[in-house]
Amino acid sequence: MIRRRIPLTAIISSSLIAGGLFMLDLPKSEETPQRLSLPLTHTASTPSVSVGSSAIAAIQPDPVSQPREELPPSYMRTLEVGRGDTLMKILLNAGINRGDAHTAIEALQSEFDPRRLRPGQKIHVTFQPGRHEDMPHTFEEMRLNTGFAKDVFVARQEEGEYQAGKETQELITSLHRAEGTIDSSLYLAASKAGLPASLLMEFIFAYSFDVDFQRDIQKGDSFQIMYEQISTKDGLHSKMGNILFASLSLSGDHMPIYRFKEKTGRIAYFNDKGQSAQKALMRTPINGARLSSGFGKRRHPILGYSKMHTGVDFAAPRGTPIYAAGDGVIDFAGRKGGYGKYIRIRHNSEYQTAYAHMRAYKKGMYKGKRVKQGQIIGYVGTTGRSTGPHLHYEIIRNGRKTNPLRVRMPSGKKLKGAELARFMDVKSQYDQQYASLAPVISVASAQ
Ligand SMILES: [Zn+2]
Known part of the structure; x- marks a missing residue:
């Protein structure tokens, strides 16, 4: 068996379990794994917003920890879960004795079910060599990532037993600004402006009640977007947050929208007057579809x-x-001639929508059933x-x-009174933040 020695980036003192800081020892090495078990906090606090910040907290050695001069430094190995592996098998293969592996797995089960391990998942295992070369290496810690900035671990205690714990890294939310003018396509302009694809989809969805992106976009139209990026304090992990503000300018017509949490807890986008960007009806009640035939006279294919x-x-x-x-009530669900399997929904005294050629109805979709916008039918x-x-x-x-x-959509909700005032505060805060940010410049050249 090959034992690749990797210098440990952090020596973990026994105060870890008590929630104290770790004592540090940072040998720089090419082999240092892309992971630091460092400034972890034990609370999943709500992220603090810091505009454009990328500061990493200075790490102070814990003065209480005992120095370990006599012992050689501990080291970490990263194990990968293979197809059909059990945690026991992985630990045994890593040279851990059956007794320790068993106790550690038992402890881990209070925080994590080892059957949830997926092939490819990484397990970081720390060993402590003995004072002399011929002494066995002690299995000190096992740690695995269970979600964004979330770890579970088991760590060896004084008496040789293992104790499990969970850690969530503190997160930093930074704001970014992307803007551009459309030359050929919105997609190209967005990628040139450094806007991640997932956020472009969110942007398109937010406007999809008002804008037909296949027809309404013209050369010279422009967009502005302010979005969040959420990173761990050590900067090693990051993911996109939400679009807080966006504006789309079509033929000189500005359409700003702001993300806002209503008092009911629902989060939605509203225009600068507090009118919901989401309309009473969707133009496209399906995701990822291609418009294959428009409305009007045509030669019937059959x-x-x-x-x-x-x-x-x-x-x-x-x-x-x-x-x-x-939102509405189903007023027809069944076969209807050339329409095949068909559902019609009555939304109000003025509007109905109909859906034809279905393969199947969603369970429970019958006449008289009340449905919500976006619910699968x-x-x-x-x-x-x-x-x-x-x-x-x-x-x-x-x-x-x-x-x-083409139909002019019945409008959605309009904020009123105290809620409208609260929205206006959020709006002006976002306007100011946007103005203070420098736009993201894409380094990748769009071909
Ligand atoms: Zn048709």
């Missing part, structure tokens, strides 16, 4: 003659979930008169079928 197409078609793989476009199929899996979607206004991509 019947072969020109016929009015009374909705829009979204091509999507069979089984793709279909959402209720708005069924799945894409090709039942009825249809040439392939797609959703045929109709918006019916006062009994007339209208073009879902």
Whole structure:
């Protein structure tokens, strides 16, 4: 067996379990693993917002810890979970004796079920060599990552038993600004501005009630976005947070939106007047679909003659979930001629929406059932008169079928009174923060 020695980045004193600081010893080495078991705190506190900060906390050695001059430095090995591995097998393979492995696994179970280990997951194991070369190395600690900046560990105690614990790193939220002008596509402009793809999707979704991104975007249109990035204090892990503010300017028409938590706890985007960016109905009640046929007169692909197409078609793989476009009550669920499996929802006295060619209804979707916007009602199929899996979607206004991509959407919620005042405070705070940030410049050149 190959024992690769890796200098330990932190010598962990026994005060760790008591929640104290670790004593440090930082030998710099090429082999130092990309991980420090350092400034961990034991609380999952809400992240503090610090604009543009990347400071790393200075680490003070714990004066209480006992020096370990007599012992050679401990070292860490990183083990990877293979297919079909059990934790016991992994620890035995690492040279840990069966008794210690068993006790450590038993202790770990109070914090983490070892059956949840996935292939590829890393386990960091720390050993303490004895005073003399021929002495066995003691299994001191085992640590694994269970989520963003979250670790579970077991550590050996004085008496040779193991105790488990959990640690969550303190997180820092920083704000970033991305802006750009669209030359050819929104996607290119966004990537040039350094906007991560996941946030571009969030941005598009936030505007999807008002903007048809396939048709409304023109050269010269522009966008501005302020978003969060959440990092661990040591800077080793980071992930994208939320878009707090965005503005889309279409043909000189500015459309700012702000993220706001309502008193009910619901989080949504509102425009600068406190009007919900989310409308009563969705134009596209399906994710990741391609518009395959628009509204209007067309040559019918099956019947072969020109016929009015009374909705829009979204091509999507069979089984793709279909959402209720708005809150309402199902007033029809069943087979309906060429529409195949069909659901119609009544939203108010003025609007209904209809969904056709479904493969299946979601369980419990029957006439009279109340549904919420975004709730799954069924799945894409090709039942009825249809040439392939797609959703045929109709918006019916006062009994007339209208073009879902063109209809002026009934508006959503408007904030009022004290809540509107609170929103205005948040809005001006975000405006000021945005103004104070420098835009992110992308280093990657867009080809
Ligand atoms: Zn259709």
